[in-house]
Amino acid sequence: MTRDWVIDEHRHAGEEHRDPEQVARYDEKLPFDPIPELEHLVDYGLTEDETIIDFGTGTGVFPLAAAEYCDQVIAIDISESMLDVAREKADDEGVRNVEFVHDGLVSYEHEGDPASFAFSKNVFHHLPDFWKVEALKTVGDTLEPGGIFRLHDLVYSFDLRDSTEEIKAWLEARKSTAFTEEELYNHFREEFSTYDFLFESMLRETGFKILDSTYQESFYAAYTCEWRGDSH
Numbered sequence: 368m369t370r371d372w373v374i375d376e377h378r379h380a381g382e383e384h385r386d387p388e389q390v391a392r393y394d395e396k397l398p399f400d401p402i403p404e405l406e407h408l409v410d411y412g413l414t415e416d417e418t419i420i421d422f423g424t425g426t427g428v429f430p431l432a433a434a435e436y437c438d439q440v441i442a443i444d445i446s447e448s449m450l451d452v453a454r455e456k457a458d459d460e461g462v463r464n465v466e467f468v469h470d471g472l473v474s475y476e477h478e479g480d481p482a483s484f485a486f487s488k489n490v491f492h493h494l495p496d497f498w499k500v501e502a503l504k505t506v507g508d509t510l511e512p513g514g515i516f517r518l519h520d521l522v523y524s525f526d527l528r529d530s531t532e533e534i535k536a537w538l539e540a541r542k543s544t545a546f547t548e549e550e551l552y553n554h555f556r557e558e559f560s561t562y563d564f565l566f567e568s569m570l571r572e573t574g575f576k577i578l579d580s581t582y583q584e585s586f587y588a589a590y591t592c593e594w595r596g597d598s599h
């Protein structure tokens with residue numbers, strides 16, 4: 368059957384994530400310390416025997432750090448430019464237990480044993496809500512029952528009646544950052560961040576139990592979830 372009705376994940380991934388010149392500056396623009404995240408997963412049972420899958424891995428910051436904490440890491444991204452940078456870093460650092468996979472959150476099909484941990488940071492807002500649900504189903508399909516999914520994204524936790532004021536304040540606060548005005552506007556015009564109550568509902572409906580959630584500055588969310596399996 369034709370798959371023409373399926374979202375083009377590459378097109379939705381954002382020009383800044385496909386363009387090699389912009390990708391080369393990504394780590395400087397958006398520095399990220401993965402250690403607190405890994406320590407959080409250790410609190411939830413991550414050991415050297417586990418496999419962890421990173422959905423939307425970007426330049427590989429998370430998987431290269433995770434490689435020291437577990438047995439195997441599978442790092443998935445729809446952007447070849449991102450994966451080129453990540454692979455180069457892995458080669459330079461001599462990291463051998465990270466498998467890089469060129470695929471999408473929706474289209475990825477896991478083969479082999481289910482993983483015990485999954486991670487995704489700042490990726491889901493590239494997908495409209497229907498496709499977020501399809502992507503959450505993908506994550507569930509990769510995990511063993513009881514598996515842990517740690518998710519970060521830009522999620523709105525302000526009162527929906529205050530959306531205009533909240534967004535104006537967020538844009539104003541980012542005026543003198545590494546982001547252009549166009550990039551900041553595009554977060555609302557072209558991308559698909561959604562409200563906390565919708566995201567929580569999507570997680571529950573797709574079989575995840577939310578174990579902890581944090582909301583920061585009304586725009587940033589982090590969830591730790593347990594996969595309940597298809598029988599949820």
Ligand SMILES: C[S@@+](CC[C@H](N)C(=O)[O-])C[C@H]1O[C@@H](n2cnc3c(N)ncnc32)[C@H](O)[C@@H]1O
Pocket residue numbers: 376377379380381384385399422423424425426428443444445446449470471472473487488489490493494
């Ligand atoms: C904002 S970056 C975050 C990268 C990384 N997770 C981090 O926090 O450093 C978003 C990444 O998700 C990737 N991406 C966007 N949509 C995707 C999709 N549908 N499937 C797989 N990767 C996707 C982009 O190519 C990009 O590398």
